[in-house]
Amino acid sequence: MAGEPVSPLPAWQTLTDEQSRRWTEVLAHVTNALPAGAVTVVVDGGTAHAAVVADRLADALHRGGRPCARLTDRAPVVDEDNWRADGTVDTVAVADGPRWRARPPTGEWDVVVWLRTPPVGPSTNGGRGPECDIVVDLHDPTWPVIRHLADRLAPQERWYLSESRAFFATRAATWDTKFGDDLPAYAAAVTEAGLAEGGVVVDIGCGTGRALPALRDAVGPHGVVIGLDLTPQMLTAAHAHAGRADADLILGDARHLPLADASVDAVFAAGLLTHLPDPESGLRELARITRPGGRLVLFHPSGRAALAARHGRPLRPDEPLAETRLRGTTARAGWRLLGYDDPPHRFFATAVRQRG
Numbered sequence: 001m002a003g004e005p006v007s008p009l010p011a012w013q014t015l016t017d018e019q020s021r022r023w024t025e026v027l028a029h030v031t032n033a034l035p036a037g038a039v040t041v042v043v044d045g046g047t048a049h050a051a052v053v054a055d056r057l058a059d060a061l062h063r064g065g066r067p068c069a070r071l072t073d074r075a076p077v078v079d080e081d082n083w084r085a086d087g088t089v090d091t092v093a094v095a096d097g098p099r100w101r102a103r104p105p106t107g108e109w110d111v112v113v114w115l116r117t118p119p120v121g122p123s124t125n126g127g128r129g130p131e132c133d134i135v136v137d138l139h140d141p142t143w144p145v146i147r148h149l150a151d152r153l154a155p156q157e158r159w160y161l162s163e164s165r166a167f168f169a170t171r172a173a174t175w176d177t178k179f180g181d182d183l184p185a186y187a188a189a190v191t192e193a194g195l196a197e198g199g200v201v202v203d204i205g206c207g208t209g210r211a212l213p214a215l216r217d218a219v220g221p222h223g224v225v226i227g228l229d230l231t232p233q234m235l236t237a238a239h240a241h242a243g244r245a246d247a248d249l250i251l252g253d254a255r256h257l258p259l260a261d262a263s264v265d266a267v268f269a270a271g272l273l274t275h276l277p278d279p280e281s282g283l284r285e286l287a288r289i290t291r292p293g294g295r296l297v298l299f300h301p302s303g304r305a306a307l308a309a310r311h312g313r314p315l316r317p318d319e320p321l322a323e324t325r326l327r328g329t330t331a332r333a334g335w336r337l338l339g340y341d342d343p344p345h346r347f348f349a350t351a352v353r354q355r356g
């Protein structure tokens with residue numbers, strides 16, 4: 001599949017302070033995730049960048065006081081000989097590229113880092129690469145973002161917040177221009193959900209607030225509309241829609257909502273669930289704030305198959321929004337699924353909050 005060309009990785013000195021901090025944060029997540037002992041790491045994918053990223057990783061390890069041997073493609077035999085001769089019990093060997101990936105010097109790599117860059121095609125497993133432990137998105141080479149880090153290396157709690165925010169922060173300013181045509185689909189979904197007039201509705205993961213005006217129309221002038229999001233830049237971009245909708249905006253995390261038990265009549269969540277590390281406990285938290293009989297509306301302006309195709313990845317049967325899985329997770333989290341619709345032009349599921 002064709003894609004945008006890969007732009008070169010800019011030299012560190014040309015990065016802004018914010019971009020250097022981003023790189024430093026990502027490298028820290030990766031170095032902190034490496035197991036103790038003599039570990040072998042290969043950086044693969046995004047072939048134009050793998051060597052530079054491996055160099056940066058080696059630098060970060062050195063700066064952190066961890067012995068590191070750099071196995072390069074320039075002098076592989078010499079590098080490997082030096083590493084075998086000089087490596088200590090906790091030396092990290094860092095290699096890069098497909099040549100090293102195919103020939104692990106100790107039988108297998110302890111950690112495989114995959115750089116996700118365009119073009120992305122089905123052969124790259126949706127850009128993840130086969131059997132990799134860490135995926136770093138480098139579509140913007142000044143702004144790396146970790147999209148996957150194996151649980152065996154580090155609990156999601158350590159990296160999810162910074163990486164999720166970093167992912168959406170750079171998308172906030174252009175979100176509405178890019179996806180503006182979807183507004184009627186949001187309005188139609190909110191109308192179809194049949195929310196009660198005068199109720200309290202929260203849009204969790206509201207992004208730029210595209211659904212807020214439709215939610216205001218649904219609950220009317222006596223209702224309350226709240227938009228909540230994890231990413232400050234999204235909330236900044238949400239001011240226009242929120243103003244039009246007379247909605248309050250809250251900076252918060254869907255996993256620990258700053259709202260009382262049974263305090264809302266309806267939760268709207270578009271494009272949120274698949275971004276939560278543990279969708280079932282996320283659904284449980286949404287249930288906690290919803291009164292018995294209240295509604296949950298899960299929406300996306302593309303069906304699951306259409307979205308997967310757009311991202312060049314296969315549709316996995318175990319994804320959080322797959323019908324069988326969602327039926328189970330909603331039930332265990334305190335909801336009863338009422339409707340499920342997944343044609344190409346939208347994803348739309350509704351559920352009712354169970355008593356108890």
Ligand SMILES: C[S@@+](CC[C@H](N)C(=O)[O-])C[C@H]1O[C@@H](n2cnc3c(N)ncnc32)[C@H](O)[C@@H]1O
Nearest residue numbers: 168205206207229230231234253254270271275
């Ligand atoms: C795919 S965007 C959808 C935005 C908006 N709902 C829309 O449909 O345009 C996902 C949004 O969820 C937010 N988000 C991700 N994880 C979150 C969390 N744990 N709590 C609250 N918001 C979160 C992101 O910041 C982002 O704005």
